[in-house]
Amino acid sequence: MKSAAAHTIHTMISWLLKAVWIAGTILVLLALQPLLQSGAIIDPYWFRILLLMGINVTLAVSLNLINGFCGQFSIAHAGFMAVGAYTSSYFTLHALYTPVRNLSFAQQATWMIGALLVGAVTAGIAGFIVGIPSLRLRGDYLAIATLGFGEIIRVAILNIEEVGGASGLSDIPPLSSFFWIWLIALMTIALSRNLLVSSHGRAVLAVREDEIAAEALGVPTTKYKVIVFAFSSALAGMAGVLAAHLDLSIYPSSFTFLRSIEIIVMVILGGLGSTTGAVLGAALVTLLPEGLRYVPAFTVRGYVVEMQAWRMVIYSLLLIVLMLTRPRGLLGGMEWSWHGLSRIGGRWFRGRPSDRNLPPEEQGEGDLL
Numbered sequence: 001m002k003s004a005a006a007h008t009i010h011t012m013i014s015w016l017l018k019a020v021w022i023a024g025t026i027l028v029l030l031a032l033q034p035l036l037q038s039g040a041i042i043d044p045y046w047f048r049i050l051l052l053m054g055i056n057v058t059l060a061v062s063l064n065l066i067n068g069f070c071g072q073f074s075i076a077h078a079g080f081m082a083v084g085a086y087t088s089s090y091f092t093l094h095a096l097y098t099p100v101r102n103l104s105f106a107q108q109a110t111w112m113i114g115a116l117l118v119g120a121v122t123a124g125i126a127g128f129i130v131g132i133p134s135l136r137l138r139g140d141y142l143a144i145a146t147l148g149f150g151e152i153i154r155v156a157i158l159n160i161e162e163v164g165g166a167s168g169l170s171d172i173p174p175l176s177s178f179f180w181i182w183l184i185a186l187m188t189i190a191l192s193r194n195l196l197v198s199s200h201g202r203a204v205l206a207v208r209e210d211e212i213a214a215e216a217l218g219v220p221t222t223k224y225k226v227i228v229f230a231f232s233s234a235l236a237g238m239a240g241v242l243a244a245h246l247d248l249s250i251y252p253s254s255f256t257f258l259r260s261i262e263i264i265v266m267v268i269l270g271g272l273g274s275t276t277g278a279v280l281g282a283a284l285v286t287l288l289p290e291g292l293r294y295v296p297a298f299t300v301r302g303y304v305v306e307m308q309a310w311r312m313v314i315y316s317l318l319l320i321v322l323m324l325t326r327p328r329g330l331l332g333g334m335e336w337s338w339h340g341l342s343r344i345g346g347r348w349f350r351g352r353p354s355d356r357n358l359p360p361e362e363q364g365e366g367d368l369l
Contacts, residue, residue: 025183025186026183029178029179029182029183030179032178033177033178033179036050036178037177037178047178049286049287049290050178051176051178051181051246052286053282053283053286053287054178054181054182054184054185054242055181055185055239055242055243055246056263056266056282056283056285056286057185057188057189057278057279057282057283058181058184058185058188058235058236058238058239058242059077059081059236059239059263059266059282060263060266060267060270060278060279060281060282061185061188061189061192061235061275061278061279061282062077062188062192062232062235062236062239063077063232063236063263063264063266063267063278064192064267064272064273064274064275064277064278065192065195065228065231065232065235066228066229066232067264067267067272068267068271068272068273068274068278069192069195069196069201069204069205069208069228069273070204070207070208070224070225070228070229071207071208071209071211072135072142072225072229073139073142073143073146074142074143074146074229074232074260075143075146075147075150075257075260075261075264076130076146076147076149076150076153076260077150077232077233077236077259077260077263077264078150078154078255078256078257078258078259078260078263079126079149079150079151079152079153079154079255079260080123080126080127080150080153080232080233080234080236080237080240081123081236081237081239081240081243081255081259082153082154082157082240082250082252082254082255083119083122083123083126083153083233083237083240084119084120084122084123084236084237084238084239084240084241084244085119085237085240085241085243085244085250085255086157086163086169086240086244086250087118087119087122087123087237088115088116088118088119088237088240088241088244088245089163089169089172089244089245089250090162090163090169091114091115091118092111092114092115092172092173092175092245093169093171093172093173096111096173100173100174100175108175111173111175112175112176112180112245115175115241115245116180116184116238116241116242118241119237119238119240119241120234120235120237120238120241121234121237122237123233123234123236123237123238123240124230124231124233124234124237125230126153126233126237127229127230127231127232127233127234127236128226128229128230128233130146130149130229130233131225131226131229131230131233132226133145134146134149135222135225135226135229136222138211147257147260150257150260151257153255154252154255154256155252157252157255158252166251166252167251168249168250168251168252169244169249169250170248170249171248171249172244172245172247172248172249172250173245173248174245174246174248175245176241176242176243176244176245176246180242181242181246184238184239184242188235188238189275189279191235192275193275193335196275200224203219203224204224204228206219207219207221207224207225208273262285265281265285265319266278266281266282266284266285267281268281268323268329269281269284269285269319269322269323269329269330270282270284270329270330270331271328271329271330271331271332271334272328272329274329274331274332274334274335275335276331276334276335276336277329277330277331277332277334280330280331281329281330284330288315288318289311289312289315292307292311292314292315293307293308293311295307295311
């Protein structure tokens with residue numbers, strides 16, 4: 001009886017702490033938005049880079065669910081991003097008649113949530129439809145199939161005049177903001193981490209490690225692959241919603257397979273199967289090309305080397321060097337965790353010995369720190 005009561009109290013405290021964390025995160029984002037938007041902390045150029053990085057974090061972490069945790073290989077993420085972007089933009093363009101500047105924060109939030117739901121649902125349905133036939137394939141065949149489906153989505157949009165065809169859609173209401181972009185990014189990270197430690201997450205990891213063995217143990221592998229694929233597609237659709245309502249115009253050329261390759265680079269660079277690595281990869285791929293703009297020109301044997309002209313070449317070379325030196329990505333399969341942080345703190349402040357000198361049961365497994 002006492003144990004049941006203690007368990008109930010523990011559950012209530014756990015849910016209360018989660019609610020406090022969520023409320024605190026929302027308040028911090030709301031407080032940061034006017035400070036960052038005003039240019040008091042960073043200039044508008046880097047503020048926009050910060051917004052793009054948030055969208056890329058959502059894309060990379062969501063793709064990591066398929067390519068990292070589930071062990072499949074999809075090249076259709078840009079296609080699902082396009083589905084979310086176009087459907088939500090069509091919705092807000094034809095349903096929202098009042099200028100956004102005349103709406104209260106609550107009204108803007110209602111329209112933004114509506115647009116996110118439209119984009120997520122339509123992209124999730126598209127992912128489900130694509131996943132049912134394609135996820136019965138494996139390896140290179142799956143990659144080619146998803147690449148084909150991604151291009152089918154883009155070409156279909158290109159030929160639908162109701163959504164602008166080749167001219168795209170413009171005058172999209174400016175509903176995206178720092179608050180919404182980073183709220184969705186943090187939500188995506190939290191969902192990914194929670195999935196990983198759940199019983200369903202362990203089933204997904206079993207599919208990645210050995211699909212035949214997982215089937216022999218009774219894991220419905222195709223079911224889990226389709227569900228993860230649809231869920232990841234829905235998150236990509238939400239990223240498309242945020243990008244469309246940030247740029248205020250979208251074109252089919254923005255969602256080619258090269259965009260999918262860019263997202264794959266983020267995931268592989270950070271480390272397949274690592275949520276922390278996907279975040280780090282998204283940050284590097286977003287910041288590195290822009291940071292190289294600020295490297296000053298220098299002279300080699302009388303020849304002036306302008307970094308502005310060579311920045312993309314240097315960016316590509318840096319990516320190659322990183323992959324040669326870290327073939328499993330920057331983090332491999334490791335994760336950042338509070339437990340790992342406390343271990344580092346213990347070693348620094350209390351002189352705690354390294355994990356190598358601890359018994360196996362006291363060593364952290366899979367932690368970055």
